[in-house]
Amino acid sequence: MREANDATAARRGFIALWLVVFAIKWVVAARLPLFVDEAFYWQESRHLAWAYSDLPGLSAWLASIGDAIAPGNVLALRLPFLLIGAAVPWLVAHMTIRELDVRSGWLAGSLTLLLPLAGTLGLLALPDAPLLLASVLCLDAGLRLLRRVDAFVAGELALGLVIGGLTHYRFVAVIAVGLFALLALREGRAALRSPWTWAAVAIGALAWLPLLLWNLQNADAGLRFQLVDRHPWQFSGEGFRLGRMQLLLATPLLLAAMTVAAWRGLRDAHAGVRDLALSGAMIVLGFLALGFFADRERASFHWPLPGYIALLPLVPAVLARWHRGWRIAAWSFAAFGLATVLAFYVVASVPALREQTASRNFHPTNFAGWDVLARKVDDTLATMPPGTQLLAGNFKIAAELGFARGDADIAVLDHPLNHKHGRAPQLALWGLAHDTRESLGKVPLLLVASSNDVDFRDLLAHYHRLCEQVGPLPPPRVLNIDHGRQRFLLFELGATRRDGPCTTPAMAFLDAPASSASVGDSFEVAGWAFKDGVGLRGVDVLVDGRVVARARYGEANAGVADFWRGSTDPNHPRVYFRSRVVDLSSGRHWLGLRLHGLDGSSEDWPAQLVVVR
Template sequence: MEMRTVFVVLWTTIVLLKLAIAARLPLFVDEAFYWLEGQHPAFAYSDLPGLTAWLIRIGTEVFGDGLLAVRLPFIAISALVPWLVVRLTAREFDPQSAWLSGCAALLLPLLGSLGVMALPDAMLALATVLCLDAGVRLLRGVTHGGALLLALGLSLGALSHYRFIAVIGVGIVALLTIAKGREALRDPRVWIAIATGAAAWIPLLVWNVDNAEAGLRFQMVDRHPWALHADGWQFIVIQAVMVTPLLFAALLIAAWRLRRAPDDAARFLAMSGGLMVLGFFALGFVADTERASFHWPLPGYLALLPLVGFVLMTWPRWLRIATWVTLALGFIGVVGYYAAVSAPEVRERSAGLKWYPSNFAGWDTLADAVREELAAMPADTVLVADNFKIGAELGFALGDPRIRVLDHPLNRHHGRAPQLQLWHLQLDDRAELAGRPVLLVTGANDVKFSALLQRYQTICARMGALPVSRVVNADRGAQRFILSRFDADAKAGAGDCVTPALAYVDTPLAGARVDAPFEVRGWAVKDGSGVASVAITLDGVPVVQAQYGAPNPWIVERFLAGDSRDPAGVNIGFSATIDPATLTPGRHWLGLEITGHDGSVERWAEQPIQVAPAR
């Protein structure tokens, strides 16, 4: 089978696979916020230029509300990129190598999964390929078509993401290292194209000027430590995994070998790709390591893909086969992850594991619970979310882009606080709602566990007592939300702050294997009212009442930093004994049912245990 046929079959299969996954994969929290931005049309936003939000709005206006409608424009864009890689490679080098580069583009995990989520990287990839194509055209001589292509690529990139600045900088450096490139940069048509691309940054610059450079400060200053740290070395390992080791090596070898190639096109692509990957590697020693950054070097790989054939053709057959096998396995791994995450049963089984996909999980369950609560409340009830994640996800699920959101560390940490303030969606005080009833949705997993009590107390200061009207435990409590009803006459600061309970099971540990009567020990606190009782549950059913009231001063004084206002003081420990002989062998879910002196009953998150077969 010739490579062209292989490419077409692969492309068709992958596009259909993306469509199937995109129709089922729950909305990622960033996608939800971009949807929210699309419901508030503007030229730029606090976290991004406007194009991503505009595309989502177009998708929903044309195809209706739904997961696939949000993502269709991005799937279409990502489907175009491999064809552009093929066209560039065929024109500049060799038609047979072009289909090989196209297949690599389809299977490259970072690129092959593009479009499954409505993220700016799809348009960023398209803009990068257009600029690379324009660059190699200009090296053969400046034409109106080449300049127009450059203007289009620069404009789309400027409207996509701040990171496109790296593509511009590297591209100029690569052109300056080549005599024909320096000659092209002296042509007025090229500068008109550059000016057109620069003009596309104006909306973002205006937004920053009007908002005290909040977006620039977040992207360039606030989110980065700008201090040396050792985590940068992980870049090589992470990129080798995400690109697959053998293809990663082939791309780097291509960049090194062809950096001084006599062919200007090959040299330009090698310099562009090599400098891009090297630049992000160096940046990794001083930049943000908390949020996902493994996809940042993708523009560099796009520049190197047309050159990969020069390396693979020199490798022995067994090594080429190994490259394609590992590449296919890498693609299957990434796409398989999205497919698995889209299945509710997989998300539930992964509860308690490190790779639990919290940003994809629990939103449908939460939305159903919120609908039920709102249906039982007055028509003028105001829905309030604890943070931007909950507000955006509920906004999409309920079709409401005006959900009020409390000030939260997450809003600032992700650069969304300024935008919420501009939309007048940030709620700073209960008094702003003019006495209307409220349904507040609080995320119990959105701050560190050690800071959760302080978060509850902060909400109390703004909203009043924090009654537990309903607990939503999605995926056995891996995603946990507290729903609180406030009547129209409730006032902030009135009376003692009664918070949701906090609890922890010290033993057995999650995943522990038990084969003899075992003790369940832990602690539970509830500010304001205190804990009346703790019941141990297995698979959601209470099985034994725990003895509550054992002293645990370390938790109160150190872990809770003395902030606990539970009337029990330090006497917050509980214990109970369970005989596994009464249970069927296999996996069971151990949990707690906490009853407060205020009458509230809260189910705590569950954790798995393994019951060994009877001997």
């Protein structure tokens, strides 16, 4: 009777938690601006194909279904992914109930909801949702194979393999681990002798055919990006930092419980338990090891998630042996981890909250300001000649503006970011990639560029590259989002390329005070600023967007020209400035600069935080 009551309580707890989490995700998904990758999958959904340069086609197909429900609506776009994410905890629960017991099943489902990356699954329209669904289906089918092989099990395995093969290259790891686990178990080897199993594998293999054909037709561009270009394949100690992030997102006590569960599970008499332990441990440890040699520039903290999900069914039995205080702590830490990740998305969805994080490393830059940019673009186009064409400085801007404007065919300049994220070949196939403005014809252009998408040390070279592509740059309309943490530059270009030397946006740096420095109510402001092609005539100091002082500009500083050797500002080396800010009230303030060019331009530089004591 007690066991039945415990199982009933676990079931009710799971359902209540599922409803709460799903409701929160629904509200956040409706308000959260599109992440840049989501916007690109939307763009792919407007050019439906079996495969693309970055991924197979399933994510774009799901995005197309959502977009068809309500075009231009972020919640509709995410809806298929939200539903997939909502289904995964139920699948984990029922898989665990069948293999272990009822109470453990509902507890495993609850742990899936609380595991931060699994609990937020589907909140964004990204491949992670169908990829985890495919992994769970294959895991469930693999456990069934250990009992018996029939048409139903083969169908489930085939479905999982097809979904995974149509979702991501990374699914290869799940296939490899699943095959190894079956080979390692006597019952698994018996299952591999069944023709039903190999029929499922054959169907799953067909799912990779579109990706294979795409790569054969495009000089292996997708394979080279996923397996060669994005990975250094050299050992780096940065793998420790990545590994800490991957493990931290499992939450410490839950991770400890999974470790114990894997250790015990590998020696368990139950074949299904050994399969779960082996599959989970291999995926987690494999991706941890890969982090020392693979891509460390893009987000990869989510890679081990299928491994964590495989271990969760074994965790309730481990927690049952812990002291009550430790059990409560494990559940509390997991809940806190989920709440923290959800809070990040809430902050990203509320401009006033997001702005407060502008001085922090966790500022959600890739979510910030796209709606403001779209309105600015519309307003600017309204003042330009009829027939003006929009030209995006990179794929991010094109995709985000495309979604906001309902236009999936915005022209894109060649940019290192397009290649870094494997999108350049796809843009070329769509006929949207342009090396120079001449390929667009003699039409007025509105070039929308960003100063955030290259390292600061490469920014001047990037501006000169823009001059090579479109000609000397006119004074930009500057749009600073969240005190310049996200910064866009809008250039109004005539129908033909201008003649003359390269004129770039202004550049600056504050030597004093340092960002987030604590200062008195009066303090010195010092730094350098220049503008290639024409030079600057003055620098204003801003506090909270208001001019509070005119800096003394023109002090000699040869070090600036030595560092920026390609600079053509005629004022070098007299590009240093100094000023003094007085009588500031105590508290947080945003210190910025307004740079006045000799060509009549006026550009606000990104602001930095100072705290007045």
